[in-house]
Amino acid sequence: MLDYMTGMYKQPGAAPACERRYIFVYGNWTHPCKGEFGNEQGGASTRTCHEQACMNHSSCSFLPETPGTSCQSSETSEGPSGDDGRRKRTTGENLFKDEKQASVWLLCLSVPYNRTRGICTPVMETESHQVVFGKSIIVPSVRELVKEPITKVPPRYVHNQQDLQMAAAAAAAADIWLQSVPVIDLHCLLHGDSMGSELERLHSACKDWGFFQVVNHGVSSSLLEEFKGEVQDFFELPLEEKKKLWQQPDNHEGFGQLFVVSEEQRLDWSDMFYLTTLPFNLRKSDIFQKLPQKLRETLEAYSVEMKKLAMTILSQMTKALKMKAEEIRDMFSDGVQSMRMNYYPPCPEPDMTIGFAPHSDADALTILFQLNDTEGLQIRKEGRWVPVKPLPNAFVVNIGDIMEIVSNGIYQSIEHRAMVNSAKKRLSVATFFSSNLDSELGPAPSLISPQNPAIFQRVPIEKYFKDFFARRLDGKSYLKFMKIDEDGGHTS
Numbered sequence: 212m213l214d215y216m217t218g219m220y221k222q223p224g225a226a227p228a229c230e231r232r233y234i235f236v237y238g239n240w241t242h243p244c245k246g247e248f249g250n251e252q253g254g255a256s257t258r259t260c261h262e263q264a265c266m267n268h269s270s271c272s273f274l275p276e277t278p279g280t281s282c283q284s285s286e287t288s289e290g291p292s293g294d295d296g297r298r299k300r301t302t303g304e305n306l307f308k309d310e311k312q313a314s315v316w317l318l319c320l321s322v323p324y325n326r327t328r329g330i331c332t333p334v335m336e337t338e339s340h341q342v343v344f345g346k347s348i349i350v351p352s353v354r355e356l357v358k359e360p361i362t363k364v365p366p367r368y369v370h371n372q373q374d375l376q377m378a379a380a381a382a383a384a385a386d387i388w389l390q391s392v393p394v395i396d397l398h399c400l401l402h403g404d405s406m407g408s409e410l411e412r413l414h415s416a417c418k419d420w421g422f423f424q425v426v427n428h429g430v431s432s433s434l435l436e437e438f439k440g441e442v443q444d445f446f447e448l449p450l451e452e453k454k455k456l457w458q459q460p461d462n463h464e465g466f467g468q469l470f471v472v473s474e475e476q477r478l479d480w481s482d483m484f485y486l487t488t489l490p491f492n493l494r495k496s497d498i499f500q501k502l503p504q505k506l507r508e509t510l511e512a513y514s515v516e517m518k519k520l521a522m523t524i525l526s527q528m529t530k531a532l533k534m535k536a537e538e539i540r541d542m543f544s545d546g547v548q549s550m551r552m553n554y555y556p557p558c559p560e561p562d563m564t565i566g567f568a569p570h571s572d573a574d575a576l577t578i579l580f581q582l583n584d585t586e587g588l589q590i591r592k593e594g595r596w597v598p599v600k601p602l603p604n605a606f607v608v609n610i611g612d613i614m615e616i617v618s619n620g621i622y623q624s625i626e627h628r629a630m631v632n633s634a635k636k637r638l639s640v641a642t643f644f645s646s647n648l649d650s651e652l653g654p655a656p657s658l659i660s661p662q663n664p665a666i667f668q669r670v671p672i673e674k675y676f677k678d679f680f681a682r683r684l685d686g687k688s689y690l691k692f693m694k695i696d697e698d699g700g701h702t703s
């Protein structure tokens with residue numbers, strides 16, 4: 212049985228001996244505790260860090276500098292243990308035939324496991340760090356609301372008309388903009404002759420747009436299809452089932468809406484499900500245990516893929532910004548990952564409301580997976596709302612506030628929102644990637660100089676998030692709060 216707090220398989224009576232193993236697929240690696248570094252091309256490899264030998268065990272990890280996105284090599288590597296408890300050698304090809312399984316295995320190997328039983332037996336009491344980042348007033352489900360034939364949007368969902376009128380203008384101008392949101396080819400960025408030019412394109416996309424679509428990302432389409440189906444089924448569960456996973460008054464994880472801080476506040480035309488997925492010790496076990504089994508397993512695999520992808524993109528951004536590689540590693544190696552699944556039901560008066568009010572994301576990097584081809588996402592560019600048309604097999608990636616702060620404003624988080632329509636529902640999953648919970652947030656030292664002084668203050672990341680979730684979501688107002696004014700204090 213998989214323990215969803217630690218990512219390990221529970222096996223009663225397992226012996227306590229343990230070691231920590233790491234696995235990476237392609238690329239450069241470093242081992243901060245042992246001062247080792249190396250390079251692997253092709254196949255999956257594991258390295259072992261023996262707990263006793265490692266003084267820095269809690270923070271020790273092999274850090275893939277250029278994690279790969281493909282696992283098709285047939286190079287030899289180690290695989291999960293056989294039934295006899297001894298480790299079997301297998302080929303990379305076999306190991307990753309079932310990518311979902313492989314990803315779960317990757318996760319398991321990134322935590323201590325019991326040497327005598329092979330893979331993922333419980334050897335470590337993970338101290339569950341029960342951080343509650345925020346709470347939100349409990350609100351009804353919009354999906355349930357539209358089950359009754361309604362012709363008008365209830366007053367609590369009617370949004371500011373001036374803002375909404377801009378949506379119509381954006382729709383009219385859509386064709387001009389459709390081609391404009393940059394598309395980054397991850398394969399070209401990591402391999403081959405066009406790496407340099409693709410890196411420049413990435414840099415411009417982050418500076419000028421704060422948004423881009425990423426293609427050739429290497430995440431298996433079968434995993435994405437499976438995840439898509441399971442998320443759709445999840446929102447179709449009967450209300451009685453969903454209630455078991457509804458937000459609680461003291462914690463915003465679960466079904467509901469985020470950032471609802473007053474009974475008067477206008478609500479968005481959507482239902483969402485929010486949960487923290489990484490690191491393991493931040494997971495809310497009661498939520499994980501109640502997820503449908505298949506979704507839970509696919510979510511594990513998806514979460515690993517998203518972490519790999521986020522780390523790859525972040526390390527490329529570091530390169531483009533000419534930051535020191537270790538700065539990003541120190542901040543994100545054990546980064547906080549959370550997911551927000553969004554369900555926007557059809558709306559009888561789409562011009563009166565909004566699926567997700569304008570906001571910038573508080574994280575470093577968001578990877579958005581649009582589950583169907585219904586349009587709805589718009590980004591604010593030069594004062595206009597620009598629709599983002601989902602490309603097949605692409606993720607939409609955007610810079611969040613943390614990256615704007617770390618880059619000292621070179622990259623900018625961009626306001627975006629989700630619109631609804633009268634005919635079709637829309638679903639998306641946003642994966643948010645933020646820095647390690649014990650890190651301090653502020654501009655990267657390598658980007659600061661007397662000529663380029665820090666424009667943002669430094670705060671512990673835990674405080675940053677708690678303050679963020681305590682506020683009503685309002686465009687980029689939270690980032691303004693983090694800015695240093697000319698006298699060296701807060702700007703607001």
Ligand SMILES: O=C(O)CCC(=O)C(=O)O
Binds near residue numbers: 587627628629638639
């Ligand atoms: O559903 C969308 O397109 C946008 C979702 C979003 O912005 C978010 O979850 O932060």
Ligand SMILES: [Fe+2]
Binds near residue numbers: 570
């Ligand atoms: Fe967002």
